[in-house]
Amino acid sequence: MILNIKHQTNYNFSSCVPRLVQSLRLYPSKCKNQKVINWNISTSIGQLTESHQDALGHKIYNIYNESLVGKQTIVSEGTIDTKDFQGVMHGLEDQLNPFCFLRFTELTRPGDKINELSRKIIKKNNEIKFCHDLNIIVYETINFKTGVTNNQTTAEESLKLKKGVCQDYAHILISLSKIFSIPARYVNGYLRDDNHINNYSSHAWVELFIKELGWVAFDPSHKKCIDENYVRISCGYDFIDASPIKGVKLNYPGGEHLNFKIDINIQQ
Amino acid sequence: MFNEVINKSNIRMPYNKVFNWAEALPKNIILKKQIQAENLFKKIGVTFSVYNNYDVSERLIPFDMFPRILSSMEWMKIEKGIKQRSIAINAFLNDVYHRAEIIKAKVIPDKLIYNNPAYDIRMVGFNVPKNIYSPIIGTDIIRTNEINFNVLEDNCRTPSGVSYMIENREIMMRMFPELFESLNIEAVDSYPSHLVDILKSLAPKKCKSDPKIVILTPGHLNSAYYEHSFLADLMGVELVQGSDLFVNNNITYMKTTEGPKKIDIIYRRIDDEYLDPLYYKNDSLLGVPGVIDSYKTENVNICSAPGAGLADDKAIYTFMPDIIKFYLGEEPILKNIKTWRCYDKKEFKYVINNLEKLVIKEVHGSGGYGMLIGSKASKKELNIFKNKIKKAPDNFIAQPILELSTVPIFDKASLSERHVDLRPFSLIGHKKFKLVNGALTRVALKKNSLIVNSSQGGGVKDTWVLAD
Amino acid sequence: MLSRTAENLYWTARYLERADSIVRLLEVAYRISLVPNTKEGYDNEWESILSTSGTKNEYLSVYKEIKKEKIELFLLFDDSNSSSVKNCITKARDNIKMVRTAVTLEVWNAVNSFFYNYYDLTKKKYLSKDLPEIIDLVKRNVNLIKGTIINTQLLNDGFDFLILGNYFERADFTARIIDVKYFILLPSTSLIGTQIDNFQWSLMLRSVSSYRAFKWAYGNSEIDYIKIIDFLILNSKCPRSLFFSVEKINYHLKRLKKHYKENKNFSSKIEGLFRKLKKLSVNDILDEGLHEFLSNFIKDISSVYSDLEKKYFLGS
CATH class of the missing domain: 3.40.50.11290 (Rossmann fold)
Known part of the structure; x- marks a missing residue:
């Protein structure tokens, strides 16, 4: 399916930022599940520089700014051709041994609740089936609700609440999988979703490593594997690690306002 | 326990002159010189800061005037051993961040690398300049007898102490010039220029x-x-x-x-x-x-490379002899200390049953923190550690309680035996290796104590390598 | 030179000068307390010390009442007072410690032992009777450090930044001392020629350690406000005068320009200030209004500092 995507991020800095470096992981992942037809990243202000391709396959761009004040708009847009492989990822330019993704982070470290949940799960020998089980368990345990969690909520905390958004579903699935020694990682991307009322189409899901298949992408907030409606952008240990834009402001006391808008439509 | 100065009631060769000199020093001169040394250190401002104690956060590391001495033969062995180790460590780091042959060959279990927080996934596939990850290595060595020097720990991240090696020498030369005239002692003051040389060879x-x-x-x-x-x-x-x-x-x-x-x-x-x-x-x-x-x-080049700390992880340490064999095809010149890995079921059992005979170390701890000396611990402490190990066996290793060699210190003007270790600082660059002929000797100031870390009350000595 | 190194050197000197200024203020107050029957003027004096050192609000938020012992303690040892002598010395040492290798061993030793000597004082309870001794210790040490700088430092850019820190602080401080008491220097006051006036004027001179110097400069003639204004603002020989500080700042900024082979004229603002002061007479100042003049001066100096900061300390 050919998708046109425009992802616009707007910043508003209330006072002058002496020096700002932003690191962007906004370029869609290279793999057989999606083919980039054209893609462009731009910023309304500052110097955009291509940096390097990292071990996870991200094509990293940086924006450098001096004495920045007021509005900044970062646009990442292009056309991409997606294919449905039932979630199995093919041809990722990822150089890491999957066992690197057995480590826990602050956001995914299991506590009593997650351990308790894991004890109720019966492990299957068939890894594929078992991963689907885990995905369904997370889907059924958590109720989708916005506004109750934020970007610092840990997997353990959101399980306690039994509520959350895609990011919380993902963190819990990652935490559970690692308990069963299945390598797991957090993925950021876009989802074309006609049923969603919100124009909110930035999405997060999880890749689990299955020996026979390699990395397989599960979406615990939709109880399925990803298909041609998904576009993969960045991955990492958790939400913070995988975030598509990271910025560091030096000596900046002022405020920062952020909003973003994503448009996805099918090219006819 | 090996006494480096007196062996079977004979004074060992390297210490011949110095021991007699020290014994002949009048008490009032010793006390005077000690004060002089302390003043010199204060004046130069050689201090180290102590954490959690902001108010007067600087202390002098206690300096003892009785030198640690090594013969040129002894030093040659140490140098060879350290060179071998430094090359192997860098080859190992280059390998695990690229093809990982050593894991494929099952010499090291994959989990130990990939699940190790010191393994920096962002470094995978990146070619560091000249394949040197850790250009500066501080190797902690202990001596257990006449011939054995064992490596206790490799420090591949940011080893410190080299300034003491140089300053200790400076102060000894100022206070006892006569010793330096009569003995042939290798110089150490060229270290900084070698360091510049080595770093320059690693330009991006x-x-x-x-x-x-x-x-x-x-x-x-x-x-x-x-x-x-x-x-x-x-x-x-x-x-x-x-x-x-x-x-x-x-x-x-x-x-x-x-x-x-x-x-x-x-x-x-x-x-x-x-x-x-x-x-x-x-x-x-x-x-x-x-x-x-x-x-x-x-x-730009960053030295040492991010992720180089993997090589001094205590869990990796136990594999250092295998690492040397794998990359260089040689037997290690400097041996490791016998180490039990608690993640291995058999070794775990031995550790749990013999805690009072062992030193337990946390895999990711440093500076003497997170450590238990079994023979000196109370029942309560032993139990606490037993539970800790049972809970996370991967996080612990155990070693026998070591008999560190001894060298005397001036304890209120008279000589008294204390345990010491040795930390030489080696430099490895592009087709270059340099070890200055000297090292830092750390000394436990409490009688019979085995802890030499300066953060826990250890002191330092000037270390002499005699030329032929 | 690293920008931070320049900045650290500048602030080392600036904090040392500030410590020195504060004990000079205390010295004046101490002198007043020795003079009987000045109850009224006494409180005023203590208050103006707080104003001059820029710490009045800080003080009142902690202590509520103006009291001699408390002010002494506040100015000498209080950690919560960012300009206490203790904090100045600590900051001076922290700054120089970060650039240890940019100064000679002698300079480092002088600052370091000053820190330890002063630190020893904090170990025992402070008694008012110790004040003269403490004042003496601080003055002696600061002079020793300055002498050591002049005698041992290489006359490179680092030297210029040290001297600049010293004179920016002094210019600012002297201007503030005069400004806090500007009314006693105005010709319109009815107290002219009275005992009180004379006493106030001599105090002002003492607070910048220039009482004797004044006598040297103007002989035995009577003190009057014209002479004092001339002496503290325009005199080129008085090391505490505004003109003197401006001349030094101008000179060292020019040296930096030469050192860095810069084409652009950075020091135009200071050059202007220097020329203006050179031509000025006491009457010009009184015409402008003494308070106005001083406010403008303080503004000008701080804008020269902003330029200096932007150019050398921010480094990009």
Whole structure:
């Protein structure tokens, strides 16, 4: 399916930022599940520089700014051709041994609740089936609700609440999988979703490593594997690690306002 | 226990002259010289900071005037052994961040590498300049008998103490010039210029002129700040903090009174996670945002490389003999200490049943913290550690309680035996290896104590290598 | 030179000068307390010390009442007072410690032992009777450090930044001392020629350690406000005068320009100030209004500092 995507991020800095470096992981992942037809990243202000391709396959761009004040708009847009492989990822330019993704982070470290949940799960020998089980368990345990969690909520905390958004579903699935020694990682991307009322189409899901298949992408907030409606952008240990834009402001006391808008439509 | 000075009631060769000299020193002279030494240290300002004690946060490391002496034969063996180890360590790091042959060959279990927090996944596939990850290695060595020198620990990240090696010598030469006239003692003061040499050989690919080096320090509250400024001074390079550097379009600059100056090599004395807030700790102001991009685009070199600390992880240490064999096809010249790995079921059982005979170490601890000496621990402490090990066996290793060799110190003007270790600092660059003929000797000041760390009350001695 | 190094050197000197200024203020107050029957003027004097050192609000938020012992303690040792002598010395040492290798061993030793000597004082309870001794210790040490700088430092850019820190602080401080008491220097007051006036004027001179110097400069003639204004603002020989500080700042900024082979004229603002002061007479100042003049001066100096900061300390 050919998708046109425009992802616009707007910043508003209330006072002058002496020096700002932003690191962007906004370029869609290279793999057989999606083919980039054209893609462009731009910023309304500052110097955009291509940096390097990292071990996870991200094509990293940086924006450098001096004495920045007021509005900044970062646009990442292009056309991409997606294919449905039932979630199995093919041809990722990822150089890491999957066992690197057995480590826990602050956001995914299991506590009593997650351990308790894991004890109720019966492990299957068939890894594929078992991963689907885990995905369904997370889907059924958590109720989708916005506004109750934020970007610092840990997997353990959101399980306690039994509520959350895609990011919380993902963190819990990652935490559970690692308990069963299945390598797991957090993925950021876009989802074309006609049923969603919100124009909110930035999405997060999880890749689990299955020996026979390699990395397989599960979406615990939709109880399925990803298909041609998904576009993969960045991955990492958790939400913070995988975030598509990271910025560091030096000596900046002022405020920062952020909003973003994503448009996805099918090219006819 | 091996006494380095007196063996079977004979004075050992290297100590022949010095021991007689020390015994003949009148008490009042010893006391006077001790005060003189302390004043000299204070005057130069050689201090180290102690954490959690902001008010008077600086202390002198106690210095003992009785020198540690090694014969040239003994030193040759140490040098060979350290060179072998340094080469193997860098080959190992290059391998695990690329093809990982050593894991494929099942010499080291994959879990130990890939699940290790010191294994930096961002370094995978990146070619560091000249394949040198850890150009400066401090090797902790203990002596157990006439012939055996064993490695206790490799320090591959930011080993400190080299300033004491040089300053201790400076002070001994000022106080006892007559000893230096009558004995043939190898000099150590060339270390800083060798360090410059080694670092320059590791210039990044895009550096086309004489490489500009800086030392990156976390700041003057760091315990080793004195050493950072000492080295910068003797190397003739700038000592910078994170805020003195910035990155623009992948190039690293230093802020100067004459505007931005491009930097080629960062000898960093801050830990990996503080290097770049864009990649590691996001709330840290110690680092330089964008410096990893500058590094990855080959505009700047960071020494040691991020992720080099994997090689001094205590769990990896136990495999060092295998690592040397795997990459060099040689037997290790310096042996490891016998070590039990608690993640191995059989060894775990032995450790749990023999705690009182062992030293237990946390795999990721350093500086003598997170350590238990079984023979000196109370029942309660033993039980606490037993539970800790049972809970996370992967996090612990155990070693026999070591008989560190002894050298006397001046204890209130009379000589008295104390345990010592040895830390030489080796330098490895592009087709270059250098070990100055000297080292830091750390000494436990309490009688019978085996803990030599300065953060826990240890002192230092000047270390002499005799020329032929 | 690293920008931070320049900045650290500048602030080392600036904090040392500030410590020195504060004990000079205390010395004046101490002198007043020795003079009987000045109850009224006494409180005023203590208050103006707080104003001059810029710490009045800080003080009142902690202590509520103006009291001699408390002010002494506040100015000498209080950690919560950012300009206490203790904090100045600590900051001076912190700054120089960060650039240890940019100064000679002698300079480092002088600052370091000053820090330890002063630190020893904090270990025992402070008694008012110790004040003269403490004042003496601080003055002696600061002079020792300055002498050591002049005698041992290489006359490179680092030297210029040290001297600049010293004179920026002094210019600012002297201007503030005069400004806090400007009314006693105005010709319109009815107290002219009275005992009180004379006493106030001599105090002002003492607070910048220039009482004797004044006598040297103007002989035995009577003190009057014209002479004092001339002496503290325009005199080129008085090391505490505004003109003197401006001349030094101008000179060292020019040296930096030469050192860095810069084409652009950075020091135009200071050059202007220097020329203006050179031509000025006491009457010009009184015409402008003494308070106005001083406010403008303080503004000008701080804008020269902003330029200096932007150019050399921010480094990009």
